[in-house]
Amino acid sequence: MLKANLSGFLIKPCDICAEEFKLTVDEEVEFFISDGIYEDDSSIELDVVESFDGIADVEELLNSEIELIKSDYHSCDNCKSSDEEL
Numbered sequence: 001m002l003k004a005n006l007s008g009f010l011i012k013p014c015d016i017c018a019e020e021f022k023l024t025v026d027e028e029v030e031f032f033i034s035d036g037i038y039e040d041d042s043s044i045e046l047d048v049v050e051s052f053d054g055i056a057d058v059e060e061l062l063n064s065e066i067e068l069i070k071s072d073y074h075s076c077d078n079c080k081s082s083d084e085e086l
């Protein structure tokens, strides 16, 4: 089991106005790294990573996590505050 905290910021375009803004990221991430094919599908809401050579590429895992965060809906502070006014 790999538990990590992903924190920092990303630059991404706002989903409303398309202006780039700084998105603060502070996420707990958990991966279950399986040595070989993971067969227990009774599972658990975990990200299972299958490793076939005894090596898990943590950088790749975190990059895909970052891509997931980026693909979520995020709006910049300007759009957020105008949302609140509506």
Ligand SMILES: [Zn+2]
Pocket (backbone or CB within 6 Å): 014, 015, 016, 017, 018, 019, 075, 076, 077, 078, 079, 080
């Ligand atoms: Zn915006």
